[in-house]
Amino acid sequence: MFEQLALGFSTIFQPDNLIMIFLGTIVGYFIGAMPGLTPSIGIALLIPFTFTMESVPAMVMLVCLYIAAEYGGGITAILINAPGTPAAAATALDGYPMAKRGEAGKALTISIIASGWGSLISSILLVFTAIPIAKAALNFGPAEYFALAVFGLSLITSLSEGSLVKGILGMCFGLLLITIGMDPVNGVPRFAFTNSLFGGVPFLPALIGLFAFSEVLFMIENADDEPAEVQKIKGIGIPFSILKKMKLTLIRGPIIGYAVGVIPGAGATIASWISYNEAKRASKEPETFGTGNPEGIAASESANNGAVPGALAPLLALGIPGSASAAILIGALTIQGLQPGPLLFVKHPEIPYSIFAALIFAAPMMTILGLFGARVFVKVTLIPTRILAVVVAAITVLGSYAYSNDMYSVWVMFLGGVVGYVFRKVKIPNTPVVLAMVLGFMMEVNLRRALITSGGTPELLFSRPIALILLIVSVITLIVPVIKEYKTNKRKAVA
Amino acid sequence: MKMALAELISGIVFLIIAIVFFTMTLKLPPPMNQSDLGPATFPYIIIFLMAILACVLIYRGVKERENTKQPVIKIKRQNSVLLVILGVFIYINLMPIIGYYISTLISLPVILWFAGEKKPIKIALLSGGFLLFAKVVFDMLLGVPLP
Amino acid sequence: MKMNKRLILCGLLIISMLMLSACGASKPAEKVYPSEPIKIVIHTSAGGPTDLMGRTVAQIMEPIVGVSCVVENRPGGSGATQMAYIAQAAPDGYTLGCMTPSQLGLLNGNLKDQFKLTDFTWLSLGQIDPYIVVVNAKSQFKTLQELVDYAKANPGKINVGGYGSAGAGHNIAWNILADKAGIKVNWTPYESTGDAVTAILGNHVDAANSNPGQVAQFVETKELRVLGVMANTRLAEWPDVPTYKEAGFDVDTSWAQFRGFYGPKGMPEDVVKKLNEALTKVYATDKYKEYLSTSQMMPGGMAAKEYAEFINKQDTITKDWYKKLGISK
Structure with a gap:
């Protein structure tokens, strides 16, 4: 294995491969930072260029693009509350408040270090465990997916700031939105008033609307305020003292990311929410999460970047995509005349090993580029609010159009933005809406699948250990905050 | 607007959404075999939960109505916000009719004006720059076909 | 200087001649398809x-x-x-x-x-x-007939996975076979053919409706077994896999x-x-x-x-x- 890994490193250090790694990373940053362009869209946009390339540089470029894009999403999430990728939504929770305080530089630095660190740890995990863990992921059946979705949704009790009633209402709203479209089992349209609703409500445009476009309207409201003074990045800019305080989060994040990434269908988005919530739960001051705690950024970014090598495990070991982006990478491999699958390691070991080497090498390079980039990106916060607001609005329109090349996505974005604005005004948090949209489909379809395969009895859900553990943990996650709130209320009442 | 009134209204809106979706679920076909839940069950659960919570909001809104210490919802620069929403709405409507570039060329300066930017040179530079960015990056480099 | 000027003139001449000839060639080609990209x-x-x-x-x-x-x-x-x-x-x-x-x-x-x-x-x-029916290598079903016999004896017990809800291509393909064989199974829909293959690899369904390219490698590594091909002739790569007709189910194979x-x-x-x-x-x-x-x-x-x-x-x-x-x- 080490021999082949060494071979992989010597392959990627050839000049043309190095250029491809560099190019992939740069393009990935941009794709990620642009709301509307996800890593998977970015990979698809670049595939035509790989048609005439050799297979190793082609794959290395696309993989670097993939991982850099997961980081890039955090940049706009922090600067303008517009998560460039769905997985960066959790980054915005603490990143944007920090930027508003003038600490954009610090937030960006933390996010790039957490991202680079997450990719590195996760890539090393990938090298050693790709084959066994991909096989283990096959055990994830309908019952486990359902339990994972329930667990994910149970997080809203701790993520919905303020009123629990409003948080769950937001969740219901998101879940209802996601049931619009074709029924996944019967194939009949549900709640589709018009033809375009047959395909359902696309998640990413809705997310851009709820987060970014609603923020545009808030920016307009505050356009007359003086922007916060921007703190300069000092020295090389790495705030070691802060990083030291969050070392547990930095260990937990990449592992959560890798593990969730490996499971086909679950990915960076779910991983970042789980990691964010675990960091908040373990923290001594959970109430600071959501108000600009750098640990929240680190938790989210280390996990969503950790999920990328995770998603590559089933792809390289079995030819099964762990995420939408991985599915497109399979297409890229096929274009090269390579058959992704269990035989890839045997027939073309140079592909997986040069991908491993590229991932390990890209992590520090990405970090250095990002640290330089942070100094430039910070300037965004110097733009007067009213101008920034309009530019962001124009970008949300352009980005949601580019998402699927039709006006329908733009309308979803626009309506999502107006709804999100009203929700935020009446203090209904947007996070549960987003979380419900990520998990709703997975929850329903796997519950139904589990019931179909077990003949209509819910026995399957409780007879499988992983599913059972996840369900128990979700019940605990749901109940503990409720009891806590009850207790504090009681104490207040006594006092 | 007082928070209690806002909660009362949003409770009612959620209740209406729940009722509308409920009437639509009635038209959905039954499950294809007896072990499937069918298309309607999952929405039923959500709608039920939503309706209950909407009632809680309405109840809270009514109860707290007279409370004077409650927070008040204000929209600063109300006209600007509404005009920007309207501007983007018109912009999106124009896009498929007159194409992306022309509609952006018309709408972007107008929205900037609505947002409170009154310097013509700045407006022109920004609009031009953004169009150039869209053309170079999306159209030429990435090959996204703009309408 | 003079040299240069002459060179430029020569170049211009060549270019203009080339352009002329190109025009000359393209004029009649205007009517001949194809002349544009x-x-x-x-x-x-x-x-x-x-x-x-x-x-x-x-x-x-x-x-x-x-x-x-x-x-x-x-x-x-x-x-x-x-x-x-x-x-x-x-x-x-x-x-x-x-x-x-x-x-x-x-x-x-x-x-x-x-x-x-x-x-x-x-x-x-x-x-x-073509559509195929595939099972996990560890499955008890060695032939299509065995699968059908079992399904007949235990109606509604077998779970078949595949891409799409009722009415999707794979579902119709399975229904054409099930209709002919007179069996009733539980169709378990997946979001892509790949997802259905993942499910059969993890033994979450009893059989899957798929396509050859999606499972070829797993057949080679003996993790999956193909029971039948919905086509008129056997596939060149899998000479041992029977068509549905050869397996005993004479279905209309025009659905593909x-x-x-x-x-x-x-x-x-x-x-x-x-x-x-x-x-x-x-x-x-x-x-x-x-x-x-x-x-x-x-x-x-x-x-x-x-x-x-x-x-x-x-x-x-x-x-x-x-x-x-x-x-x-």
Whole structure:
């Protein structure tokens, strides 16, 4: 294995491969930072260029693009509350408040270090465990997916700031939105008033609307305020003292990311929410999460970047995509005349090993580029609010159009933005809406699948250990905050 | 607007959404075999939960109505916000009719004006720059076909 | 200086002559198809199997037709975006679309009121991706007959996974077999054929309806077993796998996952003929054959007339099953 890994490193250090790694990373940053362009869209946009390339540089470029894009999403999430990728939504929770305080530089630095660190740890995990863990992921059946979705949704009790009633209402709203479209089992349209609703409500445009476009309207409201003074990045800019305080989060994040990434269908988005919530739960001051705690950024970014090598495990070991982006990478491999699958390691070991080497090498390079980039990106916060607001609005329109090349996505974005604005005004948090949209489909379809395969009895859900553990943990996650709130209320009442 | 009134209204809106979706679920076909839940069950659960919570909001809104210490919802620069929403709405409507570039060329300066930017040179530079960015990056480099 | 001037003059002369000759050559060519680049529009983003076919064909066709062939991806609405684009394109043979059963599905569903079969010119069938039934290697079922016998003895006990809800291509394919065999199973829908393969690898379903290319490697590593192929002949790569008919179920095999080409309605006959000739040449090249065999597909090779009939037949089957399954009235 080490021999082949060494071979992989010597392959990627050839000049043309190095250029491809560099190019992939740069393009990935941009794709990620642009709301509307996800890593998977970015990979698809670049595939035509790989048609005439050799297979190793082609794959290395696309993989670097993939991982850099997961980081890039955090940049706009922090600067303008517009998560460039769905997985960066959790980054915005603490990143944007920090930027508003003038600490954009610090937030960006933390996010790039957490991202680079997450990719590195996760890539090393990938090298050693790709084959066994991909096989283990096959055990994830309908019952486990359902339990994972329930667990994910149970997080809203701790993520919905303020009123629990409003948080769950937001969740219901998101879940209802996601049931619009074709029924996944019967194939009949549900709640589709018009033809375009047959395909359902696309998640990413809705997310851009709820987060970014609603923020545009808030920016307009505050356009007359003086922007916060921007703190300069000092020295090389790495705030070691802060990083030291969050070392547990930095260990937990990449592992959560890798593990969730490996499971086909679950990915960076779910991983970042789980990691964010675990960091908040373990923290001594959970109430600071959501108000600009750098640990929240680190938790989210280390996990969503950790999920990328995770998603590559089933792809390289079995030819099964762990995420939408991985599915497109399979297409890229096929274009090269390579058959992704269990035989890839045997027939073309140079592909997986040069991908491993590229991932390990890209992590520090990405970090250095990002640290330089942070100094430039910070300037965004110097733009007067009213101008920034309009530019962001124009970008949300352009980005949601580019998402699927039709006006329908733009309308979803626009309506999502107006709804999100009203929700935020009446203090209904947007996070549960987003979380419900990520998990709703997975929850329903796997519950139904589990019931179909077990003949209509819910026995399957409780007879499988992983599913059972996840369900128990979700019940605990749901109940503990409720009891806590009850207790504090009681104490207040006594006092 | 007082928070209690806002909660009362949003409770009612959620209740209406729940009722509308409920009437639509009635038209959905039954499950294809007896072990499937069918298309309607999952929405039923959500709608039920939503309706209950909407009632809680309405109840809270009514109860707290007279409370004077409650927070008040204000929209600063109300006209600007509404005009920007309207501007983007018109912009999106124009896009498929007159194409992306022309509609952006018309709408972007107008929205900037609505947002409170009154310097013509700045407006022109920004609009031009953004169009150039869209053309170079999306159209030429990435090959996204703009309408 | 003088030298330079003379050189420039010479150069100008050569260029102007070249331009003249180019004009001279292009004038009569104006009427001869093809003289402009041909655009092939794909309804998925780059990297999918349809995109792969489009790009392979474009690459091989370029030297054959003598003009450049460009592939353009217009994803959206599971094919609706591309269909709308093709429908409004000029019927001059310079804008073609790749098509799959997705477009036919749209014609019977989403876009029922917008487009009809006759709104398009059906050009050529490029390949057929037959449906197969596959089980985990550890499964007790060694043949299709055993699976059917078990399903008959235990109605509603067997879980079959596959891409799509009721009425999707894979589901109809399974229903055609189940109808013939007289069995009733639980159809478990997945979001993609790959997801269904993952489920059968993890033993979460008893059998899966899939395509050869999706499972070939797992058959090679002896993790999956193919019970039957829904085609008239056995596949060259798997000489031991029987067709449904050979396995005892004589079903109509015209239902298949296929990929072909289409254009807007009203394309002139000579253009259609020329395109068909070019595509037939493409299908006959070694390169195309090699692509088919590495991706485990069967050659299509149907020209316009035959293809239009084929499309009509697919459309009828779709309509029939939509009715039987209660999706449309």
